[in-house]
Amino acid sequence: MSTAVVVEAPGQHRLVPHEPRRSAAGEALVRVHAVGICGSDREVYQGNRPEGYVRYPLTPGHEWSGTVTAVGDGAPASLVGRKVVGEGFRNCQVCDRCHAGETTLCTAGYEETGFTRPGAMAPTLTLPARLLHPLPDGADLTAAALLEPAACIAAAALKARAVPGERVAVVGTGTLGMFAVQFLKAASPAELLVVGTRDDREALSRRFGATDFRTKDRPLPDDCDVVIETAGSADAARTAAGLLRRGGRLVLTGIPAPGADGLDPTGLVVRQLEVHTVFGAPPDAWAHTVRMFGAGLLDPLPLVTHELPLAAFPDAIELVGSGDPKVGKVLLRP
Secondary structure, three states, X not given: XXXXXXXXXXXXXXXXXXXXXXXXXXXXXXXXXXXXXXXXXXXXXXXXXXXXXXXXXXXXXXXXXXXXXXXXXXXXXXXXXXXXXXXXXXXXXXXXXHHOOOHHHOOOOOOEEOOOEOOOOOOEEEEEHHHEEEOOOOOOHHHHOOHHHHHHHHHXXXXXXXXOOOEEEEEOOOHHHHHHHHHHHOOXXXXXXXXXXXXXXXXXXXXXXXXXXXXXXXXXXXXXXXXXXXXXXXXXHHHHHHOEEEEEEEEEOOOOOOOOOOOOHHHXXXXXXXXXXXXXXXXXXXXXXXXXXXXXXXXXXXXXXXXXXXXHHHHHHHHXXXXXXXXXXXXXXX
């Protein structure tokens, strides 16, 4: 019998029998190939995700890939049999922000697959077909399971507006940092610096396109045109801002703990820094990610270190929070 993960409440989960939910009008039924575990899934399990951004009981899973097996009335029949990934934000499509393409800012309220709606830690997932992004027929679905975090970084790269010949940098060497390196590399920078806390990430950073790697305790430049921060700490944000020339562009993607000391507003104003933030990925970032992946400019597979069966959900959660430098991206295979 096929099963799904359900987190009943913080710290409480069980495997339950799974029956595919038939796709209603406008929906698609997807056979899940793989689903990624990230820090926010750990927050869901531990109960420290911000109020309003999770709804129990819940089947988690917002990073996934799969194949469409059926569609409901009004959904394109051509999707059946296609390999796909899908957006998580269930936007209303009618508010001003949605009409502007800023679907992550939908004024109808926050709804997202894997947090307030059933996610992909199950053999199948049913969701609006409009949220799907078809992949090339030969796409590696294991690699594609990482395209959701990649899309969040694509949103940062689009806001950064890096152009060929600029000096760019990434702060953070986790999954998001390694995606940021790949997106910035595609912009043909003159220099691409990666700043982290672990020397063992240098080889992977250079594999993805970094021209320089430094731990944050070493001397750092202050003349970068663009910096993307991915580490999720207030200290990382300050390090990122310090790398910039006057008038440089900073994009913050990490979410520090509540109450963290922020950037010095005086420094931001006097140095005329342009600061952007990212929470999730709108459709243009998803489209950009899928194009990059299809063109071979985005390589997620080296980031995957563990693939476990769905029943090993608690083990996967522990791996993600272990701090073990040998643990990269952890995938579950329904």
